[in-house]
Amino acid sequence: MIYVERPSKPLNLTDEHVQALTAKFKKTKSAVWKKDYIAESLMKMTNNKCVFCECRLGEEGKYMEVEHFYPKSLYPSKVIFWGNLFPICSRCKKAKGDHDTQLYPIINPCLNNPKTHLYFENNSIFDKDSSHLGILTEKVLNLNDTRQLAAPRFLVGASVMKKLQEIAQAVNRYDRQSAVIGDPVHSTVQYRGPTTPYLP
Structure with missing residues (x-):
């Protein structure tokens, strides 16, 4: 996992559009985030990699999904908020599930530098200096x-x-x-x- 700089939100994602899509999600629970302009911007942000495990998306059956860092089931108002969206692989998405990142924070690669909390050695990832963020991130995402x-x-x-x-x-x-x-x-x-x- 590496630090990722989030670009400006897509031009299509205006405040009015966000409000409309959020309202639609709350009413219908439909996948309002499944827009090409969102997926393309997210993939570009991470160079076509899963934001957590860094596997190459689109190869070997690892297709990209849009991840809501704060789960949409718990925080529906953030369902289309640009700062809440990440590209993720199905393995990491399944591991993270509906983990409540508000109550039990894990590393947000756009806000926290993973190198501060994790280190890599002998093909495994470990928490750095007993970092609580590192420990919980490795556990929740099953990074090993x-x-x-x-x-x-x-x-x-x-x-x-x-x-x-x-x-x-x-x-x-x-x-x-x-x-x-x-x-x-x-x-x-x-x-x-x-x-x-x-x-x-």
């Missing part, structure tokens, strides 16, 4: 879901490590060839055998 989050993180990490090793091997081969050929560019460098760069 083994199958859907931790395992994909491990695969990404393994892929990065493999690529770094390939780069290190290519650099070593280049150094050896330069030393043998006596390339003038490297003539002042004395070859001392292959080295292995530090890999985190």
Whole structure:
């Protein structure tokens, strides 16, 4: 999870339109937030990622849903309020459910910098300095879901490590060839055998 800067609300979302859609929702409970201009603006805000787990939306069956940070079931007046809307994946939406973020706050990525409350280590997310926001956010969103989050993180990490090793091997081969050929560019460098760069 990273800090997200919220852009200005879409031009279509005028105060009058917000009032009308809110009234319609309270009366009919219809999905008044399902507007292309809302979805497109939210996706652009997070570079097509879920605001919480950062999975790529639109790939591998992870379609985007509009999340109400303050649940619409508890706070119907905020159903179309721009500052209450986020793009989210179905996994995070199901985990968060109707959690009351007013009474029991979790990290709001547009208001709280997640780095202040969470840190990442060994493919898992932990609360930072016993942060209450961090603890509850990890718990409510199940950010260490083994199958859907931790395992994909491990695969990404393994892929990065493999690529770094390939780069290190290519650099070593280049150094050896330069030393043998006596390339003038490297003539002042004395070859001392292959080295292995530090890999985190």
